[in-house]
Amino acid sequence: MNKVYTKVTDSMNYFEGNDPVALAEQYQTPLYVYNERILRQRCRDLKQLVTYPKFVVDYSAKANSNLAFLQIVKSEGLEVDAMSPGEIYLERKAGFAPEEIFYICNNVSAQEMQYAVDAGVYISVDSLSQLETFGQIAPGHEVAVRFNPGVGAGHHEKVVTAGKKTKFGIEPKYIPEVKALLKKYDLKLVGINQHIGSLFMTGEAFVASIAALFEIAKQFPGLKFVDMGGGFGIPYKKEQGEAPLDLKELGQAVDQALYRFAEEYGEQITFRIEPGRYISAECSVILSTVHSVKHNHDKKFVGCDCGFNVLQRPIMYDSYHGVEIYRGSDVQSEKEESVTIVGNICESGDILAKDRVLPEIFKDDVLGILDAGAYGFAMASSYNCRMRPAEILIRESGEVVLVREREELEDLTRHMIPLENV
Numbered sequence: 001m002n003k004v005y006t007k008v009t010d011s012m013n014y015f016e017g018n019d020p021v022a023l024a025e026q027y028q029t030p031l032y033v034y035n036e037r038i039l040r041q042r043c044r045d046l047k048q049l050v051t052y053p054k055f056v057v058d059y060s061a062k063a064n065s066n067l068a069f070l071q072i073v074k075s076e077g078l079e080v081d082a083m084s085p086g087e088i089y090l091e092r093k094a095g096f097a098p099e100e101i102f103y104i105c106n107n108v109s110a111q112e113m114q115y116a117v118d119a120g121v122y123i124s125v126d127s128l129s130q131l132e133t134f135g136q137i138a139p140g141h142e143v144a145v146r147f148n149p150g151v152g153a154g155h156h157e158k159v160v161t162a163g164k165k166t167k168f169g170i171e172p173k174y175i176p177e178v179k180a181l182l183k184k185y186d187l188k189l190v191g192i193n194q195h196i197g198s199l200f201m202t203g204e205a206f207v208a209s210i211a212a213l214f215e216i217a218k219q220f221p222g223l224k225f226v227d228m229g230g231g232f233g234i235p236y237k238k239e240q241g242e243a244p245l246d247l248k249e250l251g252q253a254v255d256q257a258l259y260r261f262a263e264e265y266g267e268q269i270t271f272r273i274e275p276g277r278y279i280s281a282e283c284s285v286i287l288s289t290v291h292s293v294k295h296n297h298d299k300k301f302v303g304c305d306c307g308f309n310v311l312q313r314p315i316m317y318d319s320y321h322g323v324e325i326y327r328g329s330d331v332q333s334e335k336e337e338s339v340t341i342v343g344n345i346c347e348s349g350d351i352l353a354k355d356r357v358l359p360e361i362f363k364d365d366v367l368g369i370l371d372a373g374a375y376g377f378a379m380a381s382s383y384n385c386r387m388r389p390a391e392i393l394i395r396e397s398g399e400v401v402l403v404r405e406r407e408e409l410e411d412l413t414r415h416m417i418p419l420e421n422v
């Protein structure tokens with residue numbers, strides 16, 4: 001293999017001695033590749049965030065819910081959150097006990113709540129209306145409530161989940177109503193939670209939000225836990241030298257706040273966080289094959305098989321993903337140029353990387369789309385009737401295993417019912 005542009009994966013020995021061009025050939029592209037060692041390391045980073053002893057990291061499985069992935073996270077001693085019965089189902093399959101699952105629901109039916117009650121998991125509701133529904137189906141039960149601390153953060157307005165502009169959480173001014181509903185249905189409030197948004201690279205908003213959350217917690221004696229949410233960011237512009245989130249600095253600030261609150265509250269309460277991206281993003285690269293290179297009105301387009309059915313983040317949030325180049329042929333070029341990398345979906349918004357200055361790319365090159373493990377496969381679709389890709393895992397030994405088969409044409413009709421007469 002000819003390593004044309006491989007700085008980031010080289011620096012982390014991402015492929016553990018495997019050749020990405022050979023992987024692309026063997027498993028076909030587009031292909032999600034995961035690295036077990038990096039996934040485990042990210043779990044450990046967050047488990048060590050604070051010294052406070054009763055601290056639980058719930059992996060937010062919405063970011064990546066592949067079973068193998070969940071099994072690894074479980075073996076690292078993390079617990080999980082869930083956003084749907086589907087996630088609860090997969091988490092149970094991966095070996096999580098009901099009490100290790102925190103179901104954080106938003107606008108769900110009574111039947112869906114009942115599924116979670118029957119599954120025996122912890123449940124959080126995030127409106128007075130849903131608390132009422134919960135009381136009706138499970139009077140006397142334990143419940144948690146999601147509050148909106150008034151402080152939000154995130155990489156795009158679509159992923160800011162607290163503050164004045166979002167649908168999530170209960171405003172603190174409704175605490176008397178929450179208390180009244182708890183009393184009405186004899187519910188026991190075991191936890192309160194928040195999630196301010198996704199992807200912060202400095203800790204100020206998070207630290208401010210937990211201070212606000214702790215003020216709310218003080219009004220509810222007897223809680224078992226306070227869940228501070230996720231949102232821990234990763235540097236997507238690594239090749240430009242973007243610095244990672246300073247976990248040490250953030251950890252120290254959070255640690256102080258936890259000890260202080262636990263002392264004021266008077267009990268050794270459990271604190272939880274629920275990160276998705278931090279754990280899952282950096283252990284994945286998508287391999288994609290270049291099928292065409294062309295000029296259109298002075299712009300150079302590189303066309304590959306990673307459309308937005310495979311990775312939706314760029315079209316959805318204008319997100320940036322680093323791109324690497326691996327080459328099977330011995331074509332040589334010293335040229336660097338600005339290119340726009342696009343997929344194979346019939347929409348002009350199907351742009352993976354806009355105006356990137358990269359070494360010259362040729363047809364049949366294999367591209368590596370970096371940091372794709374969070375909200376990558378999880379948001380993939382079969383739009384344009386393209387099959388969802390396969391996923392492989394590079395084990396710590398370097399061995400490669402298939403952890404999800406590529407969809408096949410038959411999968412497209414699996415749930416369709418053709419008419420018997422037309």
Ligand code: LLP
Nearest residue numbers: 060195198199230231232274275276277375
């Ligand atoms: N907890 C709750 C209640 C959440 O809604 C989320 C994410 C998380 C935890 C985990 O957040 P994280 O640590 O991964 O930032 N699709 C978007 C991100 C959406 C996040 C939605 N909620 C993206 O690709 O950037």
